[in-house]
Amino acid sequence: MPAPAPALGAEGWFTTEPEPALLGHRCPACGTVAFPRPALGCPNPGCASDELEPTPLSRRGRIWSYTDACYQPPSPYVPPTDEHLPFCIAAVELPGERLIVLGQVVAGVTVDELTVGQEVELVVDVLFTDDEAEHQVWKWQPVEAAS
Amino acid sequence: MSTPAPVAVLGVGMHPWGKWGRNFVEYGRVAAQAALADAGVDWADVDFVAGADTMRNGYPGYVSGATFAQALGWNGARVASCYAACASGSTALEAARTRILAGLSDIALVVGADTTPKGFLAPNAGDRPDDPDWLRFRLIGATNPTYFALYARRRMDLWGATDEDFAAIKVKNARNGLANPNARYRKEVTVEEVLASPMVASPLRLLEICATSDGAAAVVLASEAAARRLTTDPVTVRAVSTVTPSYPNVVPDLPDIAADSAIAVPAPDVTFKASIAAAAYEERERARVSRTEGASGGSGDGREGDAGAPGHPCGRGDPGPA
Numbered sequence: 001m002p003a004p005a006p007a008l009g010a011e012g013w014f015t016t017e018p019e020p021a022l023l024g025h026r027c028p029a030c031g032t033v034a035f036p037r038p039a040l041g042c043p044n045p046g047c048a049s050d051e052l053e054p055t056p057l058s059r060r061g062r063i064w065s066y067t068d069a070c071y072q073p074p075s076p077y078v079p080p081t082d083e084h085l086p087f088c089i090a091a092v093e094l095p096g097e098r099l100i101v102l103g104q105v106v107a108g109v110t111v112d113e114l115t116v117g118q119e120v121e122l123v124v125d126v127l128f129t130d131d132e133a134e135h136q137v138w139k140w141q142p143v144e145a146a147s
Numbered sequence: 148m149s150t151p152a153p154v155a156v157l158g159v160g161m162h163p164w165g166k167w168g169r170n171f172v173e174y175g176r177v178a179a180q181a182a183l184a185d186a187g188v189d190w191a192d193v194d195f196v197a198g199a200d201t202m203r204n205g206y207p208g209y210v211s212g213a214t215f216a217q218a219l220g221w222n223g224a225r226v227a228s229c230y231a232a233c234a235s236g237s238t239a240l241e242a243a244r245t246r247i248l249a250g251l252s253d254i255a256l257v258v259g260a261d262t263t264p265k266g267f268l269a270p271n272a273g274d275r276p277d278d279p280d281w282l283r284f285r286l287i288g289a290t291n292p293t294y295f296a297l298y299a300r301r302r303m304d305l306w307g308a309t310d311e312d313f314a315a316i317k318v319k320n321a322r323n324g325l326a327n328p329n330a331r332y333r334k335e336v337t338v339e340e341v342l343a344s345p346m347v348a349s350p351l352r353l354l355e356i357c358a359t360s361d362g363a364a365a366v367v368l369a370s371e372a373a374a375r376r377l378t379t380d381p382v383t384v385r386a387v388s389t390v391t392p393s394y395p396n397v398v399p400d401l402p403d404i405a406a407d408s409a410i411a412v413p414a415p416d417v418t419f420k421a422s423i424a425a426a427a428y429e430e431r432e433r434a435r436v437s438r439t440e441g442a443s444g445g446s447g448d449g450r451e452g453d454a455g456a457p458g459h460p461c462g463r464g465d466p467g468p469a
Contacts, residue, residue, distance in 0.1 A: 009276030010286055032395075032411035036404065039277075044412055045394050064399075065304070067296035067348045073288040074269035076281055089289060091297050091399050098409040100399050102287055111349045116304035127286065137286050 007127045007135040012037070012054075014138045020124045021059050022138055024097060025052035033057070033097040058096040060121050060143065066090040066105070066114045078135075080128040086110075090140045092120055106141045119143040150431060154247045155374030155381035157367040158186025161329040162260070164362035171204045174363035175211075175260030176218045182365035187377065188254055190219055193367075195252040197227045197243040199235035199259035202271060215258045225252075232401075234389065235259060236364070241387045243368050253373040260363035267291065268359060280402040287404065292356050294401050296348035303350060310350060314341035317355050331360050386430035392419035 006013065013036055014022050024035040027042040029049035034042075035057060041050035072084035088105035105114070106125060120140040127137040160181025162174040175198070183190055196219075198211030207214040212226030225246075229239040236259040243255035267290045275281040283289040302308040318338055324330035336354060344353040374381045392400075395407030397414040417425055 007286060008274060009282045027411070030411045033408045034405075036282075043394065043407060046412065065297040065301035067293055067300055067350075068346075069288050069290070069293070069348065070346045071267070073284055073290050074264075074267050075272070076270065076274070076285040077288045078285070087288065089287060089293055089297075096410075098397070100397065100406040102283070102289060102293075102399055102404050104287055111300075116301055 002129060002131065002133045004126075004136050005133040007137050010137055014122075014124055014136075015056060016124050019059060020122050020138070021056040022101065022122060023054050024057045024099070026055040027052055033099060035097075035099060035101055057099070057101075057122075058094040060119055061092040061094040061101075063114060063116055063118045063120060063140075064091040064093045064100050065116060066111060068111050078128045078130075080126065088114060090114065090120060092140055104137070104139045106139050109142060113142065151244075151248055151386070152371060153383035153385050154244050155369045155371060155378070155383055157188060157254070157369050157374060157377060157381065158182045158184070159367075160185055160365045161327075162363040163329045164331040164360040166265075167361045169262075169361070171200055171260040171262050171361070171363070172207060172214055172218050174262075174361060175200075175215045175258045175365070178260065178363035178365035179215060179219055179256055179258045182256065182258075182367045186367035188367050188369075191222050193222065193224050193254050193256045195225045195227075195243060195246050195255040197229060197239035197255065197257045199229045199231075199239035199257070200261050201230065201232065201235060203262055203264075211258075211260075215256075215260075224256075231389075237387060238389055240366065240368075240384070241389050244384060244387055247368060247370045250370075253370050255368045256365065257368060258363065258365045262361045263359035266359070279404070283402055283404055289404075290348065291401060292348040292351055294399065296351045297399060299350050310342055311338055313350065313355060314338040314352075317341045329362070331358060331362075386427040388423050388427035388430070390422055390426040393422070 012023060014020065022035055024033045025037045026033045027044065027047060027049050028051055030042060030044050030047035032042065032044045033055065037052065041052065066088055068086050068088045070086045072079055087107060088109050088111055089102060090105050091100050091102050093100045106123060121143050123139050123141045124136050125139040127135045160178045162177040196212050196216045198215045200208045200211045210228050212228040216224055216226050227242045229235050229242060231238040239257045239259060243257045246252040247255055270278065270280045270284055299313060315338060318336060318341065321332065321334065321336045325333055325335060341352060341354045346352050347356050369377065393415045395409050395412055395414055396419050397406050397409050398418050399406045400419065
């Protein structure tokens with residue numbers, strides 16, 4: 001079995017230690033938080049800081065909105081299975097950071113099981129697997145189904 | 148700033164929309180010639196060309212203003228090339244309008260033309276993990292309809308919008324297309340037909356998603372003085388809105404995976420999408436507002452607080468009245 005590794009582009013975007021969490025970046029000068037890491041320093045136009053410190057983001061948040069992908073997205077999306085299986089996408093508001101982050105919802109959840117305001121939890125899951133690696137990405141999992 | 152003078156639309160033209168598989172320059176030239184004919188303007192009298200397209204057209208697309216000017220036959224006109232994704236046309240229109248309002252152009256031609264792939268619009272090929280557009284497709288599978296579906300679903304869950312409400316938009320648009328000989332589909336549809344079409348990105352169905360099409364549109368713009376010489380009843384442009392968000396842009400938007408945080412700077416009173424329309428109205432209202440500024444306290448654009456709120460390390464606090 002290929003070893004798990006963050007998907008191309010998502011290196012340093014999340015951690016699994018001690019628990020799965022997105023890694024945001026906090027500005028020590030103004031206190032704002034950004035995800036993913038802004039390439040050129042603090043995104044706040046009222047702040048001149050170039051320094052950003054990595055910070056784990058809230059592991060739980062509430063669904064701001066949600067949809068699904070009934071048709072297979074085009075490349076560079078890599079289908080994890082030969083036949084496209086529709087998956088859900090949620091935009092989740094993290095309370096501690098007042099920040100909305102998009103992500104896939106774990107496989108097996110349909111839009112009928114989602115609602116705005118619902119609590120979800122961050123997990124690290126498989127995006128797709130090839131000969132090189134089990135490419136990992138963050139996903140959202142409804143808290144009710146987490147047990 | 149004062150209220151800008153109107154600029155006149157002397158003529159409009161289109162290349163039919165469809166899946167033609169030809170070069171975008173050809174579509175643009177057809178639309179431009181139709182607009183010039185509609186305006187009764189000779190190409191030799193056009194002194195500025197603003198071109199618009201997207202990334203799918205290679206080098207000629209990067210210099211679309213010059214490309215369209217050359218395709219019509221060099222006439223010495225100044226040019227500008229505009230790429231702003233779905234806002235490319237508006238940006239080109241604004242470039243022409245501002246040049247006219249600056250007194251540097253009498254008659255300008257604005258041309259937008261594009262080609263499209265089958266199915267979803269997609270990023271350029273190759274592994275480009277520093278490109279937000281590439282990242283959202285690779286890491287999430289987030290297509291363009293994903294974002295619009297998020298907005299639609301939130302409206303349904305929070306404010307009770309229905310599938311029928313959204314279907315009615317398509318019914319209206321299809322009816323409008325009947326009146327345009329260049330529209331891709333000249334066919335009425337019913338709410339039932341919309342709701343029976345396959346789901347693409349819940350709650351949006353196939354008939355509610357823009358069909359990616361090849362085609363072009365062009366506009367001949369003129370200063371008020373030039374318009375008086377050429378027409379007695381011009382349609383005028385009073386405002387064009389090409390604003391960007393104010394930080395923090397707290398609503399997820401193409402092509403980004405996350406919105407801005409509102410933890411250090413509170414969200415503006417007006418969301419980015421609402422601010423686009425507001426900016427157009429403000430452009431007309433500005434003169435009136437400036438006359439009464441002492442009493443009203445500003446233009447209401449949500450940016451009055453920039454001068455600095457006490458107690459904030461960055462001197463930037465509440466961006467507007469609550």
